[in-house]
Amino acid sequence: MTETRPPRFQFTIAATDGKARTGTIAMRRGEIRTPAFMPVGTAATVKAMKPETVRATGADIILGNTYHLMLRPGAERVARLGGLHRFMNWQRPILTDSGGYQVMSLSDLRKLTEEGVEFRSHLDGSKHMLTPERSMEIQRLLGSDIVMAFDECPRADQPREVIEASMEMSMRWAQRSRDAFDAGGDHAAGAALFGIQQGALDEDLRRRSAEALTAIGFDGYAIGGLAVGEGQEAMFATLDFAPGQLPCDRPRYLMGVGKPDDLVGAVERGVDIFDCVLPSRSGRNGQAFTWNGPINLRNARFAEDTDPLDDRCSCPTCATYTRAYVHHLVKSGEILGAMLMTEHNIAFYQQLMQAMRDAIAEGRFAAFASSFRNEYLKKAA
């Protein structure tokens, strides 16, 4: 008899098409089809969705936020309650970020040193310290399947020497993250650790960061420090070189991206994994993604529109409800509006990923991308 236990972490590229790749990551809690989009479950919930609904959209993995969860309900509490999977009823893989990005964007009174970041909670002002070691501990307590190294993500508009010094510190933190993760016993034996490339828009800094990370060795590599306001053109220009600096046999994860056309352009440049709050946050704000571009359901032109949100979408919202009804719910501030819109948007993103996976597997990604952009962006043109 053969051993049927799933591997800890096994990335298999089934097909490539140009720089685009499709494949699978096999892990203990299930398989992740790539290119993959991870819905964001910040506070142990993908907002306005039950976990079984998230799964039904086609999501193989979700993201949890270390910063939010360490403050509420607290990592030790989640551990006492059996870990994040049991707590929130999501039995498939969970990737947790390191907290590094959000502590810089959300918390008060930060003090950044070589040791880590001291800050006050945006919830109650309580004082906390995040270091590579504590971030690894928190992610272990949560029971994360894919742990992210603790890094600093500087603003991209700062002088090169600031970006460089920050990147170099992040690389020292990457080594400390590796060491702390590896000391995690049973958890380390079943989970994966990703390093995060920094260096903003600078090809040389990005190369040095990639070399530092590769020397340490990670299960996957994230491209950090993008989608922080630099614009799509600058992001794509960076993605023209950054993925190729990372090991080609490891998954590449572009953090915090993005709009549907961002995803297509990034897959085209060799990215395998994404996360973004956009589909859920936009859904709560009345914006639906469609193959013909985003539409705002608050608009009065939808008041008697009996079409579904998107006539090619296979989600339950589109199978059941009209734009007129969703318009009414959104205008009325009804929770069901947020529920139906979020479900559609997350499902749309998953359908987009599936369409990309199919196009790569069938060697027609360039045609797919061109056709997608033609339809998705035509209103903006």
Added chain:
Amino acid sequence: MTETRPPRFQFTIAATDGKARTGTIAMRRGEIRTPAFMPVGTAATVKAMKPETVRATGADIILGNTYHLMLRPGAERVARLGGLHRFMNWQRPILTDSGGYQVMSLSDLRKLTEEGVEFRSHLDGSKHMLTPERSMEIQRLLGSDIVMAFDECPRADQPREVIEASMEMSMRWAQRSRDAFDAGGDHAAGAALFGIQQGALDEDLRRRSAEALTAIGFDGYAIGGLAVGEGQEAMFATLDFAPGQLPCDRPRYLMGVGKPDDLVGAVERGVDIFDCVLPSRSGRNGQAFTWNGPINLRNARFAEDTDPLDDRCSCPTCATYTRAYVHHLVKSGEILGAMLMTEHNIAFYQQLMQAMRDAIAEGRFAAFASSFRNEYLKKAA
């Protein structure tokens, strides 16, 4: 072959136990098991629930609010979109109120005359007129299955002559409602009309109201003007005589009631149908109903409580999630908290109705009610 089309409206009492009754109302869109609790779907949605989830809790019928729907999205618009059932994806019976109660409690600048009520929308200040005829027209445009006569519900703390004059006008409006409903063609042929007894806490006024309504003739009779601040003792004192003044072969509907112990006491006194926002509104506010009384999930004592909301509840929330998780969601203001709490509370109410139906059918309602109160109210005692 026999005709299998469901009847327009057929109330069958299967068993009685004291004054309590259990049975069914057969209608074109489905059967309603009584005693019945109708979840409130004010603005064409039971807040924070999908309609299939509402049905899965055991609800046979929901309530829609004429006042809200006439203002947004508008009755004519709902009619153009195929009616309320199609609009909101609820194919079973819907009862609509007349708008009379809510126009007095929610709108601005009301002017009440024999003709009806002129008022301004609380949404945009627009001017509207509700009369018995317009209320019947709106409920017909919505496609309501059980239409409520248009009435006035005066404050119970007013002088007897004010209550009396108001009741008498409501009885004239009941006749106008009957006439306008009957002129509704196809809709009238498939729907039912309920009259509403008024008279506040006064037995003589209630009797005269019941006689006036019975003389007109309705499919069912509501007890209006209760649960408006008079307290449970005064309400029960009125329910000691009011249901018996109404025809015993017609369903009796106590409007806007109530807490679980209100429902048990009212069924004990011969009431068949209820509606109330309490389970959904409380759910959104963090209060869960249980067989041992209500609990507030915001309370820190639930932070690491791994029990379900109620260990005898069969709802998906209780099957899947801990109080600790729901506490976290409620504290974090997460939409999923409102979703899970509402689903539990609506399911709890339906389980309570089923337990009452079973107890009546088995001739043990008094023992059930005593046992229920012993457990439900013991903390308050």
